[in-house]
Amino acid sequence: MQDVVENLSRLIRDAASRRRPLCIRGGGTKDFYGGEIRGDVLDTKPLRGIVSYEPTELVISARAGTPLVEIEAALQEKGQVLPFEPPHFDRPPQPEAPQPPAEGQLSIAPVPTEEKLATLGGCVATGLSGPRRAYAGAVRDFVLGARILDGKGAELHFGGQVMKNVAGYDVSRLTVGALGTLGVILEVSLKVLPAPAAEATLRLAAGPDEAITLMNDWGSKPLPVTATAYRAGSLSVRLSGAPSAVAAAAKKIGGETMDATHAAQFWSDIREQRAAFYAGNQALWRLSIKPTTPPLDLAGPQLIEWGGALRWLRSDADAKVIREAAARAGGHATLFRAVDKTAGVFHPLSPGLAKIHRRLKEAFDPAGILNPGRMYPDF
Amino acid sequence: MTAPAEQIAVDLERQREVVSALRTFLPESAVLFAQEDVKPYECDGLTAYRQVPMVVALPETEEQVCRILKECHARKVPVVARGAGTGLSGGALPLGNGVLLSLAKFMRIVQMDVRSRTARVQPGVRNLAISDAASPLGLYYAPDPSSQIACSIGGNVAENSGGIHCLKYGLTVHNILKLRVATIEGDIVEIGADALDAPGYDLLALMTGSEGMLGVVTEVTVRLLPKPEYAQVVMASFDDLAKAGEAVASVIATGIVPAGFEMMDQAATRAVEGFVQAGYRTDVAAVLLCESDGTREEVADDIRRIQEVMEKSGAVQTQVSRDEPERLRFWAGRKAAFPAAGAISPDYYCMDGTIPKKRLGEVLRRITAMEEKYGLRCANVFHAGDGNLHPLILYDANEPGAFARTEAFGAEILELCLEVGGTITGEHGVGVEKINQMCAQFSSAELAVFHAVKWAFDQEGLLNPGKAVPTLRRCVEYGRMHVHAGQEKFRSRFKVQGSRFKVQGSRFKVQGSRFKVQGSSNIGRPMNTKFPTLNFEPGTLNTEHRTRNIEH
Numbered sequence: 059m060q061d062v063v064e065n066l067s068r069l070i071r072d073a074a075s076r077r078r079p080l081c082i083r084g085g086g087t088k089d090f091y092g093g094e095i096r097g098d099v100l101d102t103k104p105l106r107g108i109v110s111y112e113p114t115e116l117v118i119s120a121r122a123g124t125p126l127v128e129i130e131a132a133l134q135e136k137g138q139v140l141p142f143e144p145p146h147f148d149r150p151p152q153p154e155a156p157q158p159p160a161e162g163q164l165s166i167a168p169v170p171t172e173e174k175l176a177t178l179g180g181c182v183a184t185g186l187s188g189p190r191r192a193y194a195g196a197v198r199d200f201v202l203g204a205r206i207l208d209g210k211g212a213e214l215h216f217g218g219q220v221m222k223n224v225a226g227y228d229v230s231r232l233t234v235g236a237l238g239t240l241g242v243i244l245e246v247s248l249k250v251l252p253a254p255a256a257e258a259t260l261r262l263a264a265g266p267d268e269a270i271t272l273m274n275d276w277g278s279k280p281l282p283v284t285a286t287a288y289r290a291g292s293l294s295v296r297l298s299g300a301p302s303a304v305a306a307a308a309k310k311i312g313g314e315t316m317d318a319t320h321a322a323q324f325w326s327d328i329r330e331q332r333a334a335f336y337a338g339n340q341a342l343w344r345l346s347i348k349p350t351t352p353p354l355d356l357a358g359p360q361l362i363e364w365g366g367a368l369r370w371l372r373s374d375a376d377a378k379v380i381r382e383a384a385a386r387a388g389g390h391a392t393l394f395r396a397v398d399k400t401a402g403v404f405h406p407l408s409p410g411l412a413k414i415h416r417r418l419k420e421a422f423d424p425a426g427i428l429n430p431g432r433m434y435p436d437f
Numbered sequence: 438m439t440a441p442a443e444q445i446a447v448d449l450e451r452q453r454e455v456v457s458a459l460r461t462f463l464p465e466s467a468v469l470f471a472q473e474d475v476k477p478y479e480c481d482g483l484t485a486y487r488q489v490p491m492v493v494a495l496p497e498t499e500e501q502v503c504r505i506l507k508e509c510h511a512r513k514v515p516v517v518a519r520g521a522g523t524g525l526s527g528g529a530l531p532l533g534n535g536v537l538l539s540l541a542k543f544m545r546i547v548q549m550d551v552r553s554r555t556a557r558v559q560p561g562v563r564n565l566a567i568s569d570a571a572s573p574l575g576l577y578y579a580p581d582p583s584s585q586i587a588c589s590i591g592g593n594v595a596e597n598s599g600g601i602h603c604l605k606y607g608l609t610v611h612n613i614l615k616l617r618v619a620t621i622e623g624d625i626v627e628i629g630a631d632a633l634d635a636p637g638y639d640l641l642a643l644m645t646g647s648e649g650m651l652g653v654v655t656e657v658t659v660r661l662l663p664k665p666e667y668a669q670v671v672m673a674s675f676d677d678l679a680k681a682g683e684a685v686a687s688v689i690a691t692g693i694v695p696a697g698f699e700m701m702d703q704a705a706t707r708a709v710e711g712f713v714q715a716g717y718r719t720d721v722a723a724v725l726l727c728e729s730d731g732t733r734e735e736v737a738d739d740i741r742r743i744q745e746v747m748e749k750s751g752a753v754q755t756q757v758s759r760d761e762p763e764r765l766r767f768w769a770g771r772k773a774a775f776p777a778a779g780a781i782s783p784d785y786y787c788m789d790g791t792i793p794k795k796r797l798g799e800v801l802r803r804i805t806a807m808e809e810k811y812g813l814r815c816a817n818v819f820h821a822g823d824g825n826l827h828p829l830i831l832y833d834a835n836e837p838g839a840f841a842r843t844e845a846f847g848a849e850i851l852e853l854c855l856e857v858g859g860t861i862t863g864e865h866g867v868g869v870e871k872i873n874q875m876c877a878q879f880s881s882a883e884l885a886v887f888h889a890v891k892w893a894f895d896q897e898g899l900l901n902p903g904k905a906v907p908t909l910r911r912c913v914e915y916g917r918m919h920v921h922a923g924q925e926k927f928r929s930r931f932k933v934q935g936s937r938f939k940v941q942g943s944r945f946k947v948q949g950s951r952f953k954v955q956g957s958s959n960i961g962r963p964m965n966t967k968f969p970t971l972n973f974e975p976g977t978l979n980t981e982h983r984t985r986n987i988e989h
Contacts, residue, residue, distance in 0.1 A: 114686035115793055115824075116604075137692055191633065198639055199611050212882045220791040221604065221823040222863035224597050224646045225871070225878050226906065227890050228610065231642035240638070252692030278554055278576065280663040280732065302734030348631040350552045367633045388631030405636040410626040414893055415637055421889030433637070 059121070062104045063244060067211040069100060070242065074209060074425035082238040082429055084123050084177030086169030087147045088184050090395055092237050092432045093403050099166055102179050105244055108132055110219070117202065117219050119247040122179030129178060133250055141251045142197050143188030145329045146176035179243045185235025188329040189285035189296070192277075192349070192364035197234050200249045204230035206241035209423025219247045232418075238429040239437065240422040254284070254298035258305075259321035262293045262313035266353040266362070269293040273365040274350050281307045287328050288362040289335055296325060328363065335361045335370070341396040343371040343380055347389030354383055370394075377401030404433060447491050447533060451514075455492050455536065458508045463501060469493040478519065478537050482584070483527035486869055490517070490531030497542045499617065499625065499655045506653065507623030509536055515899045516621070518649045520561060520592035523584040525787065526868030528595060528648045528904055538653060540591050546570050547656065554661045555614060555631070560591025560654045564598075567659060576661035579606035582864065583775070591654045597646030599864035601697045604822035606662065608864075610645040615658035618644065618651075621895045631658065643890065648866055648905040651894040665730035668696065669740050670764050673747035674721040674754045678702065679798040681723035684750035685821045686795060688727060691746055693739050696730040698822030699771050702801065705778075705816040705829070706770070712777035715770025721753060725821065726771055728764075774818045775829065782814070782831035786843050790854030791863035794824045803853055804828055811846040813839070825863035826854070852877070867905045875905075876912035884909060 079097030203217030358373030390405035543559035729739035
């Protein structure tokens with residue numbers, strides 16, 4: 059495997075000396091996400107395989123190109139899970155769903171559909187987490203260590219395989235969600251958790267205000283809630299844990315119990331954006347805001363997750379209007395999927411933060427060759 | 438004995454210049470420079486290192502913090518931020534040519550938002566004060582470092598403090614949402630959000646545990662959690678350390694995530710039982726405490742399974758806490774481990790390595806061998822759930838050469854932690870204490886990245902210089918020294934006296950507890966020797982603020 063790493067390092071050094079951008083890519087399942095994609099593809103798929111997995115340590119280490127399905131299967135065998143429920147976006151969208159619009163603006167060839175398989179590297183680089191995020195934590199909360207190649211091709215290792223580690227700055231967490239702009243992820247160590255012994259999904263009829271109130275009420279009580287979703291008058295809540303705890307909580311919450319197969323499909327459709335809400339070509343916005351914010355007065359249908367902290371919006375409204383609404387609600391708005399991304403994908407940074415970002419980018423990637431423009435146009 | 442750090446003489450002209458610059462916007466009482474006024478700030482919890490600062494500034498507002506930083510930046514005066522001064526690695530050690538920026542006056546809980554389960558607090562607010570304030574709302578702040586009665590949340594952010602519940606509830610980095618940070622240039626940046634994530638790089642993670650090297654935190658938004666309905670603990674005794682280690686793995690393998698999971702070896706339980714009668718068996722090799730919290734139903738299930746696993750793993754005895762006072766009594770022993778070590782030995786030196794749990798048996802065996810090698814006893818307390826090991830090396834500072842042996846012993850333990858795939862510090866930080874060991878844990882390329890990160894925030898290197906990340910030159914010198922010394926890989930140059938961490942320069946008093954923290958007093962052990970003496974209100978679950986976790 060070291061030869062693969064050395065080869066990647068050579069490609070990076072070469073690109074740096076010629077100042078030629080590189081597009082870091084695993085399965086290409088998240089090509090739609092983020093800003094412009096350009097440059098020579100740096101394929102991380104050869105970095106494949108689980109390096110170590112100790113179920114009793116609750117730690118797994120795998121190479122960046124390892125498909126998430128492979129990791130999840132290995133964990134499942136030992137009754138464990140990735141607690142942040144990462145979306146894969148593997149499967150091609152349903153027929154009625156849009157073609158992944160961003161690919162229209164790819165200046166590189168799309169990955170053939172049959173090879174599209176979400177990898178650990180992409181999961182960490184995008185930092186996207188699924189329905190359980192508000193209750194268990196995000197990708198960044200479970201990253202314990204990472205091996206990376208920086209923009210000079212140097213192999214670096216930060217963090218480790220232990221849960222408590224305060225030696226040095228937390229660079230491994232810094233790579234989470236950095237969209238590859240700070241380094242090429244080679245290997246990641248993650249904390250994992252036992253799979254819940256029991257689950258139940260309940261459905262309640264509610265208006266949007268009431269749904270947000272309920273979600274926040276549950277959040278302030280010691281209930282084993284692990285997911286919430288609200289769309290068009292229907293509030294779904296998932297409980298996970300010991301069978302006795304789930305049963306007791308279900309009694310307190312009330313509503314109708316969804317059958318297990320249907321429930322599993324429901325949450326997977328939410329996570330993978332296969333639910334009907336996500337179909338169509340209208341821009342999809344992701345608003346991450348203070349959970350107690352009342353329903354947002356913005357044009358277009360909304361889907362609420364994460365106990366009220368995440369609002370998905372299908373809207374052609376002006377980006378500025380949407381971003382202002384998110385900022386007023388203590389958060390930010392991302393243009394998650396769209397054909398036209400001229401408004402910018404990520405929420406603009408304050409001047410102070412932008413300065414720190416540019417300097418960090420310069421520190422890790424002085425030639426500016428790693429996924430330039432994928433996060434913000436100027437780096 | 439190794440010599441303490443050299444005191445740097447104060448440049449009086451420079452001092453006058455800085456004092457008069459700061460007094461243009463700060464009251465006289467907030468700018469200290471007279472020897473008797475600045476002396477209390479000469480060290481933090483690592484009392485072996487002492488340095489009187491050139492000037493101490495005690496701002497009250499964020500605006501004042503920014504102005505102080507601006508003035509210092511303009512004059513190239515280094516700045517060390519300080520919270521409660523309870524840090525154990527010397528992270529708040531002042532500089533003789535610098536300003537010590539105390540955040541002690543930032544004591545306000547700005548806002549407690551029940552609906553969104555968050556609290557906005559100033560950096561000087563004590564960790565425990567947050568849980569106390571949240572308690573009537575049914576909420577608490579999860580990370581609970583040993584010094585939680587005295588340590589401030591700003592310091593917790595700087596060190597990414599842990600505690601006993603980390604396996605289930607995470608560290609500081611998992612429990613904060615937003616920071617207001619003053620940069621060395623005197624600008625305020627908001628890092629994080631009231632939402633669960635923020636755009637751009639995860640600077641919140643970068644700031645957490647950065648030991649005051651990147652910015653000065655002026656406000657923290659923390660997440661609060663609903664207090665668990667119920668908690669119970671299983672105490673299991675083992676006649677063999679390896680069996681106890683396997684029991685830890687077996688409990689985790691059942692799919693239970695214990696709220697607290699602690700191990701003590703025989704030296705620790707004997708020390709504890711002599712000090713506070715917690716009911717531990719002293720004729721066994723190890724005692725495990727494993728706690729479950731949650732709904733009553735969940736706890737009942739977990740406890741039954743934990744007990745089964747312990748018995749199957751060869752426990753010679755298991756006991757389940759029958760009621761709240763008994764649960765607290767079981768924990769009281771563990772909590773008393775440090776003061777108990779202080780009671781059986783004139784001095785002790787607390788180490789802080791983390792190891793993969795599966796290597797525990799081996800590590801403890803090798804530590805036992807080191808006891809013979811160095812002629813010193815070592816009691817081990819272990820956060821079994823997350824692999825954080827706190828060996829307490831017992832020594833007598835008055836015995837010539839004892840500390841040097843202690844230091845070498847400690848260094849060899851840290852080396853062992855690295856060798857088995859762990860880290861030199863789990864939760865106490867690098868500070869000045871472990872700066873040389875950083876050279877062993879990281880390559881020069883990795884250290885260069887740390888310096889580059891620092892540069893991104895602080896181009897002149899004025900914030901807490903000399904801490905946390907060694908210069909490459911220092912590592913080269915250290916390496917050379919190591920080669921010349923030809924024996925111990927790690928040689929640090931400091932001395933720990935007593936090692937009961939002292940809080941100096943703190944002006945607050947903690948009431949309702951027998952730990953007294955005022956002026957400069959020891960908080961590493963209770964002021965009166967009776968134990969348990971913590972903030973419990975036995976029998977009333979609703980007022981349980983997680984104070985059962987005063988220990989490491």
